Amino acid sequence: MMLKHHIKVAFRNIIKQGFYSLLNIMGLSVGITLSLLVLLLVKHELSYDKSFNDSESIYRWATKGILSANFINSATSPMPLGDLVKKYDEVNTVVRFVPGANNVVSYNDRKFNEEYFRFADASFFDVFSLKMINGESKEALLNSNTVVLTQAAAIKYFGEEDPIGKVVSRDDMEYTVTGVCEDMPSSSHFKFSFLASISTIDKILLRRADSTYVQNWKKDWLYLNCYTYVKLNPKVNAIQFEEIINKDKDALLLPQVQQTLDTELSTDSIKLDFYLQPITDIHLHSHLTAELEANSKPVYIKLFIFIAVFILLTTCINFVNLTTAKARRRFKEVALRQLIGAGRRHLVWQFLTEAILYSLSATFIGLVLLELLLPLFNFFFNLQLNFSIFTGWIDFFWILILVLIVSIMSGAFPAFFFAGLKPKQILQGDYQIRNNGLIVRGILVCAQIGVSIFLVIVVAGMWWQIEYISKKDPGFNSENVMVIERGSAIGEDFKSFKKELLDVKGVESVSACSSLPGDDYFQGTFKLKNGDNDKVAVLPLIYVDQDYFTMLDLTLKTGRFLSTEEGDSLGILLNNEAVLEYDIKKPLGHKMMVFGKKDFQLNVVGVVKDFHFDPYFESIKPLAMILMGDNMKFDYVLVKLDGHHSNETINQINSSWNHYTESSPFEWQMLDNKIDKLYDEDSRIAKIITVFAILSLFMTILGIIALTAFITEYKSKDIGIKKVLGVSRQNIILQIFSEFSLYIVIGVVLSILPAYIALSAWIDGYAYSSFVNGLVFVAAALLVAGLAYLSVFYQIYQMASESPADNW
Amino acid sequence: MSENEHECSISDAIEGKMIHTRNLTKIQRYGGIEQNILQNVNVDIEAGEFVCLLGPSGSGKSSLMNMFGLIDTPTSGDLLMMGHDVTNLKERQRINLRRGSIGNIFQSFGLIEELNVFENIELPLQYLKYNKQTRYSKVTAVLDRLNITHLKKYYPKQLDGLHKQLVGIGRAIVIEPDILLADEPTGCLNSNSGSKIMEVLNSINEQGTTIVMATHSANDADKAQRIVQIFDGHIITENIKNRL
Incomplete structure (x- = not known):
């Protein structure tokens, strides 16, 4: 095959062609790097939740139906569902978990806000096969007030110490660490850093509510409060099992529905059905309410695969064009070789060797580029891709395949093109590149x-x-509004905290609210009496402090804003959409009954112009706003700063915060930035596509x-x-x-x-x-x-x- | 070609003719127009001869050389090379016959620029699958014979015309061919260099190699044993001075 000769000639040719070789290798290496990056991205996106053992048998129960005239399609399910499905032979294991609120977890002097604190059944590790680094997975979550940490959390709180048996506290509740497990893979549709036993929820609720409530929350079929996962036995047909469960659950669900309708004196229909989602489908195909993380879309995968294939094809086409463009010189060489005795096979091998050499050197440069670019790529696009040629032999195998494809695709054409030439034509000088070659190119x-x-x-x-x-x-002014997270740490001292902040130089006004634009919000079911026509609707509901309206510059359409001075503790403010929803001409003075509480009526005191409290992905929905009570916990403190505030202002706010919250973590950001983050995913995709476009x-x-x-x-x-x-x-x-x-x-x-x-x-x-x-x-x-x-x-x-x- | 076949073709050629043509015709079609490139060419070339095809541009000598070189096929007539009827051979058979039996020398030298002198001369031996050691000794012998050993690491672009053609000749003779075809070997050289090349060709012929050379220079043609004059595709005269 004269391999050595072919390699030598190819090398000398590459060097001789100088600029064209450089362009060719650059094009190839950029092409290979990009295709590898995109393929890594696609591989990552497709690998979601596949790392768990038997992942194809694991499903999540989702709920759809109608509740209080509202269509529901939610990732959550009621607690009793888990108890029901557990009894069937089709089921191997069931686990439910409940996400905890963002709260401070502390161990000695280490305190951090923990967003990913979850409560789960002890069977969690039977469904999600995470390796226990310390402790026993079977027993870790059997008792209340026990918690399992991920490795990352264990290092954050305990460093070198052995965490087992240590006690962490959260919201005045203590938890004994019973295990440390490996971190959740980055390609999972949910995350956690702490996993506490689900029975602890009873204890937390007991401190706040009566024991009847504690008993009821676990039996309530109409309360979608947890995420239920099930591992089915092999060969069980998920759709048939779904039908069985939906049939059997009615015996338990319908009596409760009837009871609720009787209590509420309502004629609304309530209908709930449960369905199974394979967990491996969730990341790309599930877009329900209450998803645990923002999921992606298959269209992006298609787009990325299209880009990868396009890049590879382009790379090959450019290679072919650049290789055969300067063909005249090669024609002569080919003719000479044929006269000296080269057969077609020799020539095909010669040009293929050259293409493979190009591809190999381009792959080498490409891999170096990939190694250098991957951290930037991850950082820039907020990804966690990893690539290791030495540990992941499968990756290496695919790269070899890729190189081979690129070489064969790009080398085959020049090889057969040159090998097919007739020496007579070349020597006689009547060789002509045919016009159709030009057209194809x-x-x-x-x-x-x-x-x-x-x-x-x-x-x-x-x-x-x-x-x-x-x-x-957006219909409100978010400029210079500072948002302090987890405002509930202030407790009942909000009024005095507010007074203290107003004295700080640079602070214009202070307010608080239960949710911010783009957040999840409470939903309230209200019945409005309108002559003979009662109308019930579920309205998104925000609890606010009275200064909320002026701080965000909301525009009043009619009536007035809610105010404590006016005694509006039983007042309600609607947006224009809500007025349209209830179809009332003169909203002021109308009474709105809180569904389920006959004696609790609110008075409509004003209507505000519609503003975007949902992201622009969704159209403006009806909205109700109610003043928060004195004892009510709220999620955010809002501080309006003047345009000239300094770090000193922030420091003073921080020290007041420390004073009122016993040094809870002071985490804040500007409302503008928080809103911008709503569009992060789209900006991220736009950034990725921009890079690919360039x-x-x-x-x-x-x-x-x-x-x-x-x-x-x-x-x-x-x-x-x-x-x-x-x-x-x-x-x-x-x-x-x-x-x-x-x-x-x-x-x-x-x-x-x-x-x-x-x-x-x-x-x-x-x-x-x-x-x-x-x-x-x-x-x-x-x-x-x-x-x-x-x-x-x-x-x-x-x-x-x-x-x-x-x-x- | 195996060594047996090689020996066999040589013995055929010694017994018979090295090249034998009867009524060889080549017609070229340009769109609807036909042109006779060669008409009823009858030539016999015996082993060990040094024959020159002499004629002006467009006379058909290069077409005839292409047929002798097994690059082109006649439209009609017979062509026997080294005892084989090559008129209707398939491409693969032509390559096999060409490889190892025919050496080509070109007007513009035909060296491969990516290869140095040694490698250029070695190339045909590689296609013939000689082992490295044999290749080395054969190439060294040729370099020595042509007095260009000192140039073996040079690349073609570092050489003058004479030396380029010497390398071209070296590459043609390294396979010890039965026939050496030289198409205007002095066409790109000055008269001094041209004479030197003709001396080298003569000395090769003296060693027993058959040479067919095409040229339009009567001066060069004079150095051959026999001159076949071609004009408009016909053989017009045969000068057989050296036979007499």
Whole structure:
């Protein structure tokens, strides 16, 4: 096979071709790096929840139906469901867990806010096969007030110490550490750092409520308060099992429904059904209310796979174009080799070896780039991808496959192209690159240009929309509003805390609320008496302090804002949508009955103009606001700062906070930033696609350079003759430009409709959107075309300036 | 080609003719127009001869050389090379016959620029699958014979025309071919270098190698044993001075 000879010649050729080799290797390595990055991303997205043993048999129970005239489709389920399904032979194990509120966990002087504190059944580790590093998984959560930590949490709180048997406290409750387990894989649809026994919830509730309530919360079928997971036995058909459960649950659920309807004197229908979701489907396919984490969409996976395939194809096409563009010199070599005795096989191997050598060196550079870029990529896009060539031999195996595919795809064409040449034609000088070679190349480059323009338009459209929502007036003013998390730490001292803060220089006003725009909110069911027509509706409900309205600059439509001075503890403020929902002409003075509490009526005192308390993905819903009572715990303290506040202001607020909360963690951020985070996922995707668009532009330009090299080669004789005949340089330049302008124009035309469709589909996810201006389409086309012309101008100018003798 | 076949073809050639053509015709089609490149060419070349095809540009000598080189096929007539009828051979058979039996020398030297002098000469031996040791000794012998051993590490672009052609000749003779085809070997050289090349070709012929050379230079042609003059695809005269 003369491998050594082929490698030697390939090396010398690569060095000899200088600029073209460099372009070729750069294109290949960028292509390989990008494809690997995208494939890692896809692999990560597809690997969600697959790391658990028997993950294909693990399901989550979700609930759908109608409750109080509201459609429900929730990731949560009622507690008694777990007790019911446990009794069936189809079931191997059941686990329920309840997420705890964001609260401070402390051990000695170490205190941190823990967002991922969950309460779970002892069977948790039977369903989710996490390795116990310390302690016994079977017994860890059997007793109340026990807790299992993840390894990361154990290090955070205990450092080198052995955590087993140590006691941590949270919200005046103590928990004994009974185990340390490995961290949850980053590709899981939920996270936890602390897992406490579910029986502890009884103790927490007992401190706050009566024992009847404690008994009831676990038996209430209409209270969707936990997440229920089930591991089914092998060969159980999930759909059939779902039907069995839905049939059997009615015997338990319906009496409670009837009882509720009787108590509430309501004629509303209540209907709940439960269904199983394979956990491996949750990350990509589940978008229910009360999801544990923001899930992704399969469309992104498709988009990424499309990008990876496109990048690889582009890489190969560019390689073929660059390799065969400067073919004239190689033609002679091929003819000589044939005359000296080279057979077709020798030549095919020679050019394949060259392609493999290119691919291998590009892969090496690509892997180095990947190693360097991955941390940046992870940081920039907020991902946790990891790649290890030495530990993950499977990764290595796939890379080899990738190299082989790239080499064969890109090497096969030049190999067979050159090996198929006839020495006679070359020696007689009548070799001609056939016109269809040019057309095929043109179409391939045309596709690249199309995809680049597609990506540029999509990226521009995405940023257009992101810019639009950042500029759109949400109906409230979030400027200079500081949000202090976990306001409930203040306890009942809010009034004096507020008074103290108002004295701080730089603080304009202080308020509090139960939820912020974009947060989950309480839901209240209200019955409005309107003549003979009573109407019941479930309204999102925010508890607020009276200064909330002026602080956020809400606009009053009619009536007045809620105020303690006016004695509005039984007042309610509605938004315009709520008024429309109840269909009342003159809302002021109407009585609203709290569903289930006949004697508790609220008085409508005002109506505010609609504002966006949900993200722009959703249209504005009806909303009710009620003043929070003195003893009520609230989630956030809001502090409006003047525009000139300094660090001193923040420090003073911090010290007042420490004073009132016994040094609870002081965690704050500006409301603006908090709202911006609602669109983080979309910004992240837009950023990723931007990077790919830029790189795809780079690859396309590489492709155009290759095509130009080919055209100039193809036309060299023509051009030489024209020069002899006295055709001006400008005319020659114009001729070559017009040769490939055709492909650019076709690329532009082909990309516009798909870009429009893709962008429309993405924007459909927003209830409030602005479709990108038509001029952006023109600008994207001009940008790509301009870059293309610019990048080949030198090449063409040089060609047009050569002496005609060089063209023969 | 196996060594047996190689020996066999040599013995055939010694017994018979090295090249034998009867009524060889080549017609080229350009769109709807046909042009006779070669018409009824009858040539016999015996083993050990040094024959020159002499004619102006477009006379058909290169076409005839291409057929002798097994690059092209005749439209009609018979062509026997080294005792084999090659008129209707398949491409693979032509390559096999060419490899190891025919050496080519080109007007523009035909060196591969990525390979140095030693490697250029070694290349045909690689295609013939000689082992490294044999290749080394054969190439060294050729370098020595042509007095270019000192240039063995040089690349073609570092050489002048004469030396390039010497390397070209070295590469052609390293396989010890039955026939050496030289197409205008002095076409790109000045007269001094040209004479030197002709001396080398003569000395190769003296060792027993059959040489067929195409040229338009009557001066060079004079150095051959026999001149076959071609004009417009016909053989017009045969000068057999050295036979007499």
